[in-house]
Amino acid sequence: MRDTTLTEPAIARLVDRFYDKVAADPVIGPVFNAVVHDWPGHKRLLTTFWCSVALGAASYRGNPMAAHRPLPVRAEHFDHWLGLWRATCAEQLDEAGAAQMVEYAERIGRSLKYGLGLNPDARGIGVPLVSVRR
Numbered sequence: 001m002r003d004t005t006l007t008e009p010a011i012a013r014l015v016d017r018f019y020d021k022v023a024a025d026p027v028i029g030p031v032f033n034a035v036v037h038d039w040p041g042h043k044r045l046l047t048t049f050w051c052s053v054a055l056g057a058a059s060y061r062g063n064p065m066a067a068h069r070p071l072p073v074r075a076e077h078f079d080h081w082l083g084l085w086r087a088t089c090a091e092q093l094d095e096a097g098a099a100q101m102v103e104y105a106e107r108i109g110r111s112l113k114y115g116l117g118l119n120p121d122a123r124g125i126g127v128p129l130v131s132v133r134r
Contacts, residue, residue, distance in 0.1 A: 005097065006054050006055065006093070006097050006100065006101070007055075008047070008051050008055065008057070010092070010093065010097070011047060011050045011051050011054060011055070011101075012043075012047045013092055014050070014088060014089065014092045014093065014101065015043050015046050015047045015050055016043055016047075017088050017091070017092055018084065018085060018088040019039065019042070019043050019046065021084050021088060022081070022084065023036075023039060025080070025084065027077070027080045028077050028080055028081055028084075031071055031072060031073060031077060035071065045060075045062065048060040048061075049062065049064070050101075050104075053104050053108070054100065054101060054104060064108070064112065065112065065115045065116070068112055068116060069116060073116065073118070074118065075113060075118040078109045078112065078113055078118065081109070082102075082105060082106065082109055085101075085102065085105045086098075086102050086105075089101045089102055
């Protein structure tokens, strides 16, 4: 069933279907299955995250950067994750809703990759990070 608007029930269905795919995926499933021991609870948490992102619900309490920092993730994991997200959005949402959720995911993925030091295209800011005593 495709939804024409982004609502909490639509986002909950999207998150549910998507993380079912993640858990079963041979590439990223092992990364998440090693740390997620309560998938229904994790899906509820991620529904609050995505509702906060897409609907401004302000219901999410957490730190995605800190949650992903200890995981053995590589840049290609993010790319794979995004591919699954795109496909699931297209299956679950109308074109406008899918495009919006993909845009959010792309921005979040970029931010996480930068924050975790996984962006090969990142450039330094040109300022040395050393102290000079005079």
